[in-house]
Amino acid sequence: MDFSAVKALTFDVFGTVVDWRTSIAREVDAFARSHGLGLDGHAFADAWRSLYQPSMEEVRSGARPWTRLDDLHRESLLTLLDRFGVTGIPEEEIDRLNRAWHRLDPWPDVVEGLTRLKSKFVIATLSNGNVALMVNMAKRAGLPWDAILGAEVARAYKPQPRAYEAAAELLGLAPAQCMMVAAHNADLHAAAKSGLRTAFVARPTEHGPGQTRDLAVEPGIELAADSFTDLADKLGC
Incomplete structure (x- = not known):
């Protein structure tokens, strides 16, 4: 693809x-x-x-x-x-x-993966977390975002379309020039409806050892990876 x-x-x-x-x-x-x-x-x-x-x-x-x-x-x-x-x-x-x-800890692959992805792409949050929360988290964990975007900036909580559309607008890009990365299929399906490209990264223990949802990518999502470093490999970073 x-x-x-x-x-x-x-x-x-x-x-x-x-x-x-x-x-x-x-x-x-x-x-x-x-x-x-x-x-x-x-x-x-x-x-x-x-x-x-x-x-x-x-x-x-x-x-x-x-x-x-x-x-x-x-x-x-x-x-x-x-x-x-x-x-x-x-x-x-x-x-x-x-x-x-x-004060949440990143998954082990995240900082390395984001750093590699940042070498080729603009990387930004598109979270329901507010700006101060995202900034403090990033500062503590060493997350190298280019921009903090998402619900508070858009005044809309995902999966409302405005949350996704505002991120693209603020980056000066068309939705199709942005790829949403998430461990949740529903988030990605909503992003796709707003015209964003989509990548699933599996986090099979997000909800603990008995997790039953979002264990695998669903049809309609364009790219799947096992980690951020795997995503970097697949996107040529």
């Missing part, structure tokens, strides 16, 4: 670039130890993530005005602390735990 027209790669981040589940579990376990709580970090991480799409859907549906992901995450965290029976935590410590999403 000919990808010679592609000038930019736009990346989903949570799950594709960073291992959110392991990272959040680590932070929750540390939080639990410091407060003498019997929380299971992985169970808490899964519960927190389960509120991710429902919280954004309230914004996508127009039920509430634009709200950045940091604020949605904090609302979800308060819900979970109550559900898990955790009380009496100072506000500043709740804020620190909420910012665990700013």
Whole structure:
């Protein structure tokens, strides 16, 4: 398949670039130890993530005005602390735990792969994470983005078309000159509907050892890779 027209790669981040589940579990376990709580970090991480799409859907549906992901995450965290029976935590410590999403670790292949891909393409985030979250994550993890784009910039949460279209516009490119890279087939199908090219990178343990979805690329996605370094190989970087 000919990808010679592609000038930019736009990346989903949570799950594709960073291992959110392991990272959040680590932070929750540390939080639990410091407060003498019997929380299971992985169970808490899964519960927190389960509120991710429902919280954004309230914004996508127009039920509430634009709200950045940091604020949605904090609302979800308060819900979970109550559900898990955790009380009496100072506000500043709740804020620190909420910012665990700013401190997610990349998958092992990511920094090398992004560095190689950057030698040939513009590389940018196209995440539902807000700008401060993406910047802080990149600074900590050494992610060499050329631009931070996505939901907050577009004022639209994926999979709304505007999220994808705005990224191409801001890069001064046609959608077909951008390739969306993600570990989630649904994200890629939505990007394709907006005219972007598509590449699937498998992350079979994003949701833990029992993951059942997004284990393989689906029909209609143009390129599949096992890692960012494999993607770099396939795109000639």
